[in-house]
Amino acid sequence: MEQVVEKERKKSILQEITSKTDQIDQKVKYRIFLSVFFFLSGFNFASWASRIPTIKAALNLNEAELGSVLLTMPISSMIGLPISGWLVSRFDTRIPLTLAFFLNALSLSLIGLAQSTLSLVIALFLFSLSTRIFNISMNTQAITLQKQFDRKINGSFHGLWSTGGIVGVAVTTLIISQGISIVPHLVTVSVVTIVITLLSYQQLLRNDRSTGKDKKSMAKPDAYILYLGLLVFFAAICEGGMFDWSGIYFQKVVKEEVFTIGYLIFMTFMAFSRFVSDRIIDKIGMAPTYIMSAMCIFTGINLAIFFPTFWPALIGFSFVGFGTAAVIPMTYTLAGGSEKYSAGVAISLVASFGIVGMLLGPPLIGYLAHAFNLKMSFITFAFSGLMLIPISRLFFRLTKQN
Missing domain, CATH: 1.20.1250.20 (MFS general substrate transporter like domains)
Incomplete structure (x- = not known):
């Protein structure tokens, strides 16, 4: 038996x-x-x-x-x-x-x-x-x-x-x-x-x-979606602006003949950061990762602005790519936790803020460059990076996450 x-x-x-x-x-x-x-x-x-x-x-x-x-x-x-x-x-x-x-x-x-x-x-x-x-x-x-x-x-x-x-x-x-x-x-x-x-x-x-979470009105997103949307908005200003202007910065300001290297180094470090960001988040949490991202963007842009020569600008753009990369996927992950909307609708709403950022970023740099100069217009990215800190703090205070 x-x-x-x-x-x-x-x-x-x-x-x-x-x-x-x-x-x-x-x-x-x-x-x-x-x-x-x-x-x-x-x-x-x-x-x-x-x-x-x-x-x-x-x-x-x-x-x-x-x-x-x-x-x-x-x-x-x-x-x-x-x-x-x-x-x-x-x-x-x-x-x-x-x-x-x-x-x-x-x-x-x-x-x-x-x-x-x-x-x-x-x-x-x-x-x-x-x-x-x-x-x-x-x-x-x-x-x-x-x-x-x-x-x-x-x-x-x-x-x-x-x-x-x-x-x-x-x-x-x-x-x-x-x-x-x-x-x-x-x-x-x-x-x-x-x-x-x-x-x-x-x-x-x-x-x-969806299992029926989206019956509430989509006309007025709650604070949860609003904060996440603003995080994506400022990240998108950095991404969209760097996509369009990083090569021109290396051509006009750094005076580099192979000007595409500015765009390439930004994209390369953005890709690298996205592959390692999941491990970073697992180790230190999302709230510190937003702060780290903000400081990388701020430091990298200022390095390129105040030392507009080949190596400082190259290192600076590397920092910007590394810092910008984690923000949007991390924010989409948080959007999936919305209690008001299903994951798909929440991500769609948050992504709309990103579209506005992508739309405003490149022409804003162009207007500021025309009014002042291209080097000074890049301060826009430094400001956008810093804005990730207070907005992410408001979000985590609202949800009491870390």
Whole structure:
């Protein structure tokens, strides 16, 4: 009798171990395939952005006309706010994610094929709208999946987005050096996007739609969302401004011939920071990480402003990339804990503040540079970095987290 009991006990333990192993394998699989989409998102964005000079020349646009065309993207993204929020609360997020990646692939080809300003505006509208939808879907998947792990993993997803961006710039640079035109370039990226989406979407997380948290009004976000939105707003001013002006700073202020190194070093350290930020947060907590991020941005910008030579500016931009990187993924993680909204809708609301920051940052630097000079205009980034400290303190005081 005792032998039978012991045999059953061992069988039960074996079944439990097998079940846990299957669960671990499943969540790792979800993480791998979601990572593919984050990387592809960064790659696609960089593929388009690095072709802007080509498009400008092909359509004979001046700076003002190009600026007006590019304004299509934040407008489209804001229109996509209620659409993306509704989709992630209505369906499993893998559905809008998949459809948005198909639309993104189509719009990339349309950008390459655009023969007029109107056709380019339409293509960019679709590109930005689809980007908005799959960004919210991916981040909702990431926040939901993170709950199955014993540690933070959201930062690594955003690190893969940055890595995809770096690879996209590198591939585009190689393609341009070989004299390949924009049409075969972007059409090829579109085809690759469709193939990867078809092969990968079934391996994404399922059954993650809203359970009814979003019945309260979205017209007036509560203090929880407001503070998180402001954190993303100031981080986005830094990110958007550095994306557009870091290369010009190295060209005009540092007087460096290979001016793209400013953008490259910022992106590289941003990617590196996002891969290690999860471990940093696990060790010191979110509240100290916001303060550390703020001080990195402030220190790095001041180093580049007061010592505008190659190495100090390079080190300074490294600090800025490292400091800026953790803020948005960390804030999205906190948004997923909202008691008023589901994770998808909360992230969509917080992301709208980021869109405004991305919209205001680059032109604000341009206006200040025109009124004063480019070096002094970068003080905007130092101020935005410092603002992370009081806002994060207000947030954690509200929620009594650390």
